[in-house]
Amino acid sequence: MIGRIAWRNILRNKRRSLILVVSVMIGVIAMILTDAFSVGMMQQMLTNQIGADAGYIQIHKKGYQLDPVLKNSITDTVPVSRVLAKDSSSCNISERLRTFGLVSSAYNSAGVSIVGIVPEEETNVTTIHNHIVEGSYLSNKPGDILISTATAEKLRVGLGDKVVIMASRLDGSIGSEACRVTGIFETFDSGFNQTHVYIPLETAQQMLDAPGRVSEFVVNPVDAKKTDPIAVRLESELPSELEVLTYKQMLPILVMQIQLYDQTIYIFYAIIAIALIFGIINTMLMAVMERTHEFGIDMAVGMSNRRIFRMILTEAFYLGIAGTALGLIVSAAVYIPLSHSGWNLAMFSESLNSLGVGTTIYPVLGVSSLVNTTVIIPVVAVIGAVYPALRAVKLQPVEAIRAS
């Protein structure tokens, strides 16, 4: 019966209740969608970074991570290939030789990372082949080069034009190679675009006079969740002068950012909760004060303070539940289509590209965010009603009855 009375009291002032329900609803939507888009954006940043270059696991010579120079490349790839052969079905593998160098045209030059790749292998590991905007993806033909739109613009070259790449060899002399631009790429990450060019592995090895040498092996487990166990196993099987790194070690700042987010989201929840609590206090206080006479009668007929208190909290709880339910429905209506099609933010593409996100964000809703919201919000509604309920039970019966 208390429940029924609570409902009727809610319906009594429909406008006020509606305002409260809508503000709860907005709180729920804000919590769910902000979280879903933030998580989606961060996961995209991570997968983009992994997909653009890093991969899930890399094998280097020890020391390469700190000092990525030619001297620290792997000289003998045979033992590595032997160990990796066992993983050929569960992992995609590519090898690269990379160094810092200069790419120049007649007009300008740019400092870049020159990456020697095996084009077919690389397609299984990174997404660069998906980002060709002009020409074609790299072939194995010696002297072909793949550069980004940013580099092409800087050097004022186009498809078919010649550029010269230069870099230090092992002995300190300068190796150089004249290359023809056969493809132009553009990823979501503008920083990455400006600093990477691709040439065939063999061309790189020749130019740098480093036959058979490789800077890194990229190992991408088909099932990304197996990254850690595979990395542990490789570490134990590979010669000790090699090191195995996962994306967590290669992209520590991004990984840390994601971990930090898990904590900062609670601050965001707290802000929404506090705003809601004040809204509820305000509205419920009005509702309670209007009913002073009624509470006086309730007290006269023997309703205990505890029951009056509980009745007011019940009203807030129902409002909270109603707002949460509506909020979940609206969030689902926004989230479900966007999680498939993504949210196109082309208008902010420049700033998103500098973050390495991509122009379309696919929200990702975690179970914990859903559970947090559905639990936190109704509880918050009840908390907001505590003060108004205390005010109601503090009323003196005689004075309450005298109130009109």
Add this chain to the structure above:
Amino acid sequence: MDTKEISGEIVRVENVRKIYHDNGVPVDALRGINLTVSPGDFSVIAGPSGSGKTTLLNIVGTLDKPTEGKVFLDGEDVSSKSRRELADIRLRKIGFVFQAYNLNPVLSALENVEFTMMLRGIDAGERKRRGLVLLEELGIGELANKRPNEMSGGQQQRVAIARAISNDPRLVLADEPTANLDSETAVKLLELMEKLNHQDGITFVFSSHDPQVIERAHRLLILRDGQIVNDKVNK
């Protein structure tokens, strides 16, 4: 049967004084009231406006505390009881009818009557049955599902009486229950209370300054300036 009932006293008011402070000015609302109410009484407290009728009824009904003196309900001193105990005493022993706006506006007539039974923990089926019987007895059975704003003042007062007697109280306190009614309706309401008093032995104490009400009282207490100046039994 407990001893208090045998002692034949539902209410005993001893030397009750009530001093209000109106902006720091003390107002003597009651000055030394002594009074007993016995089972089956049908008493009217009469007196001019400001004589202390409401104050006295509120103190007897444990809604307010005397500044001095004691109130016993069924032989029990209520002055030292907590708010919670007093709420329970009111629930079990006292029925209230106020001048107007007695009812919960979001509840139907039947639900208003059921409400106090619910507070006592009577289950839904039983309280509905009893509620309907009571409304029928008070001649408003057909209004069971009406909300207060769909009822006349007299009908609302009948519902309030039904609610007041729904928990078989020892005593019904009514503060000017007919003040907002036209005289015809007032007389009918009074006849109803007389009937309940006569047939069911329900004890009533109510206040009034309506001569029609006063002349029907079995016992008439006249208050003036916070003192009982006359306590006589009619008939």
